[in-house]
Amino acid sequence: MNAEFPARSGGADAPPDGGDLRSARPWPPGRVLVVTATYNERGSIAGLVTRVLGIDAPLQMLVVDDDSPDGTGELVLDLARTEPRLHVLVRRGRRGLGSAIIEGFRMASAHGFAVALNMDADFSHDPDDIPRLLAALEPVGAEPAAVALGSRRVAGGQIVGWPLSRRVTSVLVNWYARWVLWLPVHDSTTGFRAVRLGFFERLSGPFETGYAVLEDMLIQVHRAGGRIIEVPITFTDRTVGESKAGLRQRCEAGLALLRMALRAWRP
Ligand SMILES: Nc1nc2c(ncn2[C@@H]2O[C@H](COP(=O)(O)OP(=O)(O)OP(=O)(O)O)[C@@H](O)[C@H]2O)c(=O)[nH]1
Numbered sequence: 023m024n025a026e027f028p029a030r031s032g033g034a035d036a037p038p039d040g041g042d043l044r045s046a047r048p049w050p051p052g053r054v055l056v057v058t059a060t061y062n063e064r065g066s067i068a069g070l071v072t073r074v075l076g077i078d079a080p081l082q083m084l085v086v087d088d089d090s091p092d093g094t095g096e097l098v099l100d101l102a103r104t105e106p107r108l109h110v111l112v113r114r115g116r117r118g119l120g121s122a123i124i125e126g127f128r129m130a131s132a133h134g135f136a137v138a139l140n141m142d143a144d145f146s147h148d149p150d151d152i153p154r155l156l157a158a159l160e161p162v163g164a165e166p167a168a169v170a171l172g173s174r175r176v177a178g179g180q181i182v183g184w185p186l187s188r189r190v191t192s193v194l195v196n197w198y199a200r201w202v203l204w205l206p207v208h209d210s211t212t213g214f215r216a217v218r219l220g221f222f223e224r225l226s227g228p229f230e231t232g233y234a235v236l237e238d239m240l241i242q243v244h245r246a247g248g249r250i251i252e253v254p255i256t257f258t259d260r261t262v263g264e265s266k267a268g269l270r271q272r273c274e275a276g277l278a279l280l281r282m283a284l285r286a287w288r289p
Pocket residue numbers: 058059060061062063086087088117118119122141142143144146213259260264265266267
């Protein structure tokens with residue numbers, strides 16, 4: 023039985039107030055939880071779950087869906103009925119990449135995981151890179167880092183398939199994060215990241231609820247003295263589904279970055 027609320031016979035169920043849906047299976051004990059936020063990712067999510075859980079490592083996976091109109095949530099709830107390492111939260115009445123990731127990380131903590139690894143659902147992040155990120159987070163014989171970033175902007179990293187406009191925006195935002203927000207990383211906009219939850223739990227929050235959570239989380243980790251490591255990855259533009267980073271999301275993220283600058287420069 024799921025700890026958060028009871029389920030009807032064997033499947034996912036809504037609480038009496040008609041709120042969130044959750045997969046009903048118990049969570050086996052585990053160390054690493056891959057967290058993927060989804061909104062209308064029906065075309066890729068089943069393949070991603072298969073790839074992630076097929077990796078030769080003891081991983082579990084949590085999909086945090088915001089009640090996608092295309093039925094992504096129902097699809098993963100269905101997959102979770104026969105896959106005990108897959109967990110699902112379908113949030114109703116809330117929306118946002120940032121709040122979905124943070125809620126996923128908090129669920130990972132609540133279920134006793136040591137590491138949460140965030141990745142997108144659209145195969146821009148290669149599941150085969152997961153073991154390298156985990157190894158970088160907890161190197162043998164050295165101090166563990168707080169965050170290991172899948173970075174496109176260190177030697178060996180690259181972006182495949184982005185139009186010029188995306189590349190320019192990404193360079194500008196990364197420049198801003200480095201020189202205005204004083205964030206000493208090269209790729210602060212990457213969503214591919216492994217986070218040590220013992221460190222994450224020490225952050226006071228609150229966190230940005232939209233795309234700016236990516237920079238916000240790193241700033242909070244850096245301010246709290248956490249080490250951030252960058253691991254080169256190849257990022258490939260999505261070929262399935264549509265971008266959720268529309269004009270509204272970009273404007274919200276822009277405003278959030280301005281707010282962060284005001285906070286960073288406050289004496
Ligand atoms: N739960 C949830 N997930 C979201 C939301 N917005 C985006 N996502 C997911 O967050 C991940 C990143 O979103 P993308 O649309 O791929 O954003 P992007 O990578 O910046 O842009 P493209 O790759 O061009 O689409 C994907 O898995 C999305 O489905 C949201 O509001 N809620």
